Amino acid sequence: MQAIFEILKSIYPLRHLSEILLLLLSMVIFSAIILGIIAILVMFFVWWERKVAGHIQSRLGPMRVGGWHGWAQSIADGIKLLLKEDIIPANADRMLFKMAPYIVFASSFAAFATIPMTRSLIGADLNIGIFYILAITSLIVIGILMAGWSSSNKWSLYGAMRSAAQIVSYEVPIGLSILVPVMAAGSLSIKDIAEAQSGGIFSWYIFRSPFLFISFFTYYIAAIAEVNRTPFDLPEAESELVAGFHTEYSGMRFAMFFLAEYANMFLVGSIATLLFLGGWNGILPRPMLPEFVNFILKSLFLVFVMIWLRWTLPRLRVDQLMYVCWKVLVPISFFCLIGHGVWMVFMGEA
Amino acid sequence: MKYLRDIFEGIWTAIVGLGITMKYLFTPSVTVQYPDERIAVSPNFRGRFHLKLDKCTGCQACARACPVDCILIETKRGEDKKLKILKFDIDVTKCMFCGLCVEACPVASLEMGQEYELSCYSRKDMIYSLDKEYLEKESEKVATKGELPPSGEVT
Amino acid sequence: MKGRDWKEYDELNVNMGPQHPSTHGVLRLLLKTDGEIVKEAIPHIGYLHRSIEKIAEKISYTQFIPYTDRLDYLAAMNNNLAYTLTVEKLMGIEVPERAQYIRVIMAELNRIASHLVAIGTFGLDLGVVTPFFYAFREREYILDLFEMCCGARLTYNYMRIGGVANDLPPGFMDRLKDFLDYFVPRVEEYNQLMSFNKIFIERTAGIGVLPADVAKNYGVTGPNLRGSGVKWDLRKNLPYCIYPRFEFNIPVGTGMVGKVGDSWDRYWVRVQEMLESVKIIRQAMEQIPGGDIRAKLPRLIKPPVGEVFFRAENPRGELGFYIISDGSPSPYRLKIRAPSFCNLSVFEEISRDWMIADLVAILGSLDIVLGEIDR
Numbered sequence: 001m002q003a004i005f006e007i008l009k010s011i012y013p014l015r016h017l018s019e020i021l022l023l024l025l026s027m028v029i030f031s032a033i034i035l036g037i038i039a040i041l042v043m044f045f046v047w048w049e050r051k052v053a054g055h056i057q058s059r060l061g062p063m064r065v066g067g068w069h070g071w072a073q074s075i076a077d078g079i080k081l082l083l084k085e086d087i088i089p090a091n092a093d094r095m096l097f098k099m100a101p102y103i104v105f106a107s108s109f110a111a112f113a114t115i116p117m118t119r120s121l122i123g124a125d126l127n128i129g130i131f132y133i134l135a136i137t138s139l140i141v142i143g144i145l146m147a148g149w150s151s152s153n154k155w156s157l158y159g160a161m162r163s164a165a166q167i168v169s170y171e172v173p174i175g176l177s178i179l180v181p182v183m184a185a186g187s188l189s190i191k192d193i194a195e196a197q198s199g200g201i202f203s204w205y206i207f208r209s210p211f212l213f214i215s216f217f218t219y220y221i222a223a224i225a226e227v228n229r230t231p232f233d234l235p236e237a238e239s240e241l242v243a244g245f246h247t248e249y250s251g252m253r254f255a256m257f258f259l260a261e262y263a264n265m266f267l268v269g270s271i272a273t274l275l276f277l278g279g280w281n282g283i284l285p286r287p288m289l290p291e292f293v294n295f296i297l298k299s300l301f302l303v304f305v306m307i308w309l310r311w312t313l314p315r316l317r318v319d320q321l322m323y324v325c326w327k328v329l330v331p332i333s334f335f336c337l338i339g340h341g342v343w344m345v346f347m348g349e350a
Numbered sequence: 351m352k353y354l355r356d357i358f359e360g361i362w363t364a365i366v367g368l369g370i371t372m373k374y375l376f377t378p379s380v381t382v383q384y385p386d387e388r389i390a391v392s393p394n395f396r397g398r399f400h401l402k403l404d405k406c407t408g409c410q411a412c413a414r415a416c417p418v419d420c421i422l423i424e425t426k427r428g429e430d431k432k433l434k435i436l437k438f439d440i441d442v443t444k445c446m447f448c449g450l451c452v453e454a455c456p457v458a459s460l461e462m463g464q465e466y467e468l469s470c471y472s473r474k475d476m477i478y479s480l481d482k483e484y485l486e487k488e489s490e491k492v493a494t495k496g497e498l499p500p501s502g503e504v505t
Numbered sequence: 506m507k508g509r510d511w512k513e514y515d516e517l518n519v520n521m522g523p524q525h526p527s528t529h530g531v532l533r534l535l536l537k538t539d540g541e542i543v544k545e546a547i548p549h550i551g552y553l554h555r556s557i558e559k560i561a562e563k564i565s566y567t568q569f570i571p572y573t574d575r576l577d578y579l580a581a582m583n584n585n586l587a588y589t590l591t592v593e594k595l596m597g598i599e600v601p602e603r604a605q606y607i608r609v610i611m612a613e614l615n616r617i618a619s620h621l622v623a624i625g626t627f628g629l630d631l632g633v634v635t636p637f638f639y640a641f642r643e644r645e646y647i648l649d650l651f652e653m654c655c656g657a658r659l660t661y662n663y664m665r666i667g668g669v670a671n672d673l674p675p676g677f678m679d680r681l682k683d684f685l686d687y688f689v690p691r692v693e694e695y696n697q698l699m700s701f702n703k704i705f706i707e708r709t710a711g712i713g714v715l716p717a718d719v720a721k722n723y724g725v726t727g728p729n730l731r732g733s734g735v736k737w738d739l740r741k742n743l744p745y746c747i748y749p750r751f752e753f754n755i756p757v758g759t760g761m762v763g764k765v766g767d768s769w770d771r772y773w774v775r776v777q778e779m780l781e782s783v784k785i786i787r788q789a790m791e792q793i794p795g796g797d798i799r800a801k802l803p804r805l806i807k808p809p810v811g812e813v814f815f816r817a818e819n820p821r822g823e824l825g826f827y828i829i830s831d832g833s834p835s836p837y838r839l840k841i842r843a844p845s846f847c848n849l850s851v852f853e854e855i856s857r858d859w860m861i862a863d864l865v866a867i868l869g870s871l872d873i874v875l876g877e878i879d880r
Binding site (some may be wrong): 010053056057058059154155158162169230231233234237238239240242311312313314315317318319320 | 517519526527541628629630631632633634635638639642688698699702704707708788795860861862863
Binding site (some may be wrong): 054055056060311312328 | 368370375376377380
């Protein structure tokens with residue numbers, strides 16, 4: 001964002017505008033770029049998920065729109081959703097019903113502000129970047145609750161209540177697992193954490209200590225639950241709650257939820273990449289690929305694993321979900337947190 | 351101990367399952383792209399009806415065999431004492447394609463072909479006038495000197 | 506509050522169905538829930554009623570065979586078989602040997618197909634989508650075989666009174682053998698993907714336990730009864746057709762991962778039954794003789810005056826037909842004892858105090874088909 005600000009400043013007619021205005025303008029331009037990247041990636045994820053699911057299930061997936069393997073399927077779907085009638089149930093709480101999708105999408109989109117996709121492509125390098133992400137993604141649950149409540153549908157309400165319990169609980173193991181790399185790097189800034197992992201695959205945090213290795217997995221599992229993906233997709237459990245909190249949504253409002261879900265998947269993938277898999281650093285100490293490509297490839301792999309898991313595993317039950325969180329993930333991540341502290345002391349890294 | 355074993359089992363069985371889905375991710379799929387490719391149906395498929403009018407004696411055996419009374423045959427005694435078929439309609443909105451009529455036909459004039467795409471835009475089109483269809487086809491055959499492909503061919 | 510009990514406010518009445526992804530058709534469950542816990546689940550049926558029993562009184566005995574296809578539409582061959590055996594019992598018809606073998610092969614193939622759908626949709630209910638597609642892929646091979654024989658893929662109308670409609674087409678036996686060789690290793694894959702998956706076991710073991718005495722009291726039959734550990738299979742206990750000539754086991758629930766009679770046991774009995782059916786088909790393929798496929802009968806079937814009840818082992822349990830004949834070409838009364846109907850009746854008993862997610866698992870493990878419940 002700083003770079004955009006500098007460029008704007010150097011353009012002649014803009015030079016006379018006030019600093020504040022230029023700053024605002026650069027913010028808008030930056031968020032447009034990020035929104036573009038996210039939108040394209042989400043389109044790709046939707047298509048990719050359907051293709052992977054298809055091939056896993058001995059099918060082909062979308063094949064017709066756009067020629068090669070139906071690559072334009074998600075564009076067609078997007079247009080369809082845009083053109084669909086916007087239905088609001090008669091008994092719905094109209095204001096909340098309309099607001100909910102925007103809150104969900106905005107909070108997942110806002111989290112990307114502090115994600116450094118490369119060394120320089122970063123919205124704001126906050127010194128508490130990871131903390132900010134934890135805070136802003138927690139807002140999603142409010143949107144989901146609003147959607148479930150305002151639909152005035154009992155199944156939606158069930159989905160929303162499940163979602164509230166689930167997301168709030170899973171914040172705990174996520175926070176604890178994130179603390180381990182934070183501790184290792186000694187900084188809450190995501191950029192610093194990623195920077196500390198430069199220099200080949202063995203300087204990635206996941207391979208630095210056994211505790212970091214385990215906390216990568218606890219983070220990843222908890223994060224899958226956080227974004228409501230199978231096996232933790234209880235808020236929208238299709239066979240139980242029809243579609244959970246977004247049962248009553250149609251058209252563009254539904255598309256917002258959809259967009260947010262896939263954007264969240266990418267968010268989880270990118271955080272895991274930045275904190276544990278070296279971020280934009282390549283496998284070899286010498287840079288081989290552009291930073292952005294490194295980052296995207298790793299995140300895509302993590303997203304693929306999420307898709308792969310979804311089409312393999314059954315869904316947990318509510319109490320089992322809580323069991324996994326409080327009795328498995330939280331103790332293990334606590335153990336890792338303390339263990340890594342001890343490790344740092346003994347290995348002289350502290 | 352059971353706690354640790356449960357966690358291990360959970361992870362291990364998930365990995366086994368992931369292995370199977372990964373295996374299928376790279377095996378060719380079994381489905382075909384339907385309107386472009388078709389799987390040929392078996393020769394005795396019970397699809398659309400065809401009538402060989404020249405063989406039909408108008409005995410009404412098919413109409414009697416039908417469980418849902420969807421065959422309507424009108425006949426007239428001709429001058430040569432043979433029954434002349436005025437009308438041979440099958441109402442496929444009622445028909446359940448059980449094939450009992452074909453089985454009942456003593457002279458094998460009623461047949462079920464292999465066409466299975468029978469959707470149409472109006473209910474009128476769902477009443478097949480098999481006698482007229484046959485006559486039309488015959489006249490076409492005369493016009494093209496029998497160069498028409500055999501009926502019921504599936505590409 | 507207007508003299509109402511506080512408890513009334515504690516409970517939330519939810520309609521599950523008639524349009525719901527996991528009620529397997531148009532079934533409505535009225536749930537009284539307390540949070541996630543279901544206090545009571547009352548099934549409401551009748552959305553698919555087509556008065557098949559009444560129709561039977563207006564049409565001839567042969568004409569009713571296509572209607573039996575539409576009872577349990579996932580096991581049409583077995584319905585055909587049960588009905589034709591009933592009429593044959595009433596008339597005392599001897600069916601030719603070859604037709605007997607063909608009937609057994611078809612019935613067992615259809616049992617496999619039906620169980621494939623059962624376990625596939627059971628997985629779907631628990632959120633694992635992929636085995637459903639695998640199950641349908643395998644089922645498609647069976648449907649291809651049926652299409653070769655009778656020309657239809659779902660409503661076969663293949664059995665006739667006194668035999669079967671067509672002889673086996675050339676090449677059938679080879680394709681059948683290929684299918685069986687292909688199919689058996691696939692079952693192992695289902696086991697790895699579903700049966701022994703930890704999450705799957707957690708979701709089904711010990712859930713919806715159906716004790717043997719309750720099952721007997723409600724008239725539960727088929728895999729659901731056997732899942733409760735009762736060794737009762739009409740193919741062995743009251744043999745019909747030529748089943749005594751084949752060697753096969755009757756799998757029963759043993760409570761391998763939970764309690765006897767839980768959802769996992771009912772599911773596991775189905776998986777094993779598919780392999781037993783493969784055994785039966787293999788033996789029948791070896792033994793099948795040549796000869797006629799239909800007994801010599803008049804075109805219009807007029808059974809003697811009398812009444813008859815006959816039941817046969819369907820994939821979902823005992824399908825019984827009760828026919829009163831007054832000597833005319835159509836039955837005076839035809840009553841169908843549908844297995845799914847009895848199996849569903851026990852649902853209210855075993856679904857108390859489970860969670861909504863378990864309810865779906867229990868209903869899926871009972872494997873009902875609404876076409877047969879509502880008739």
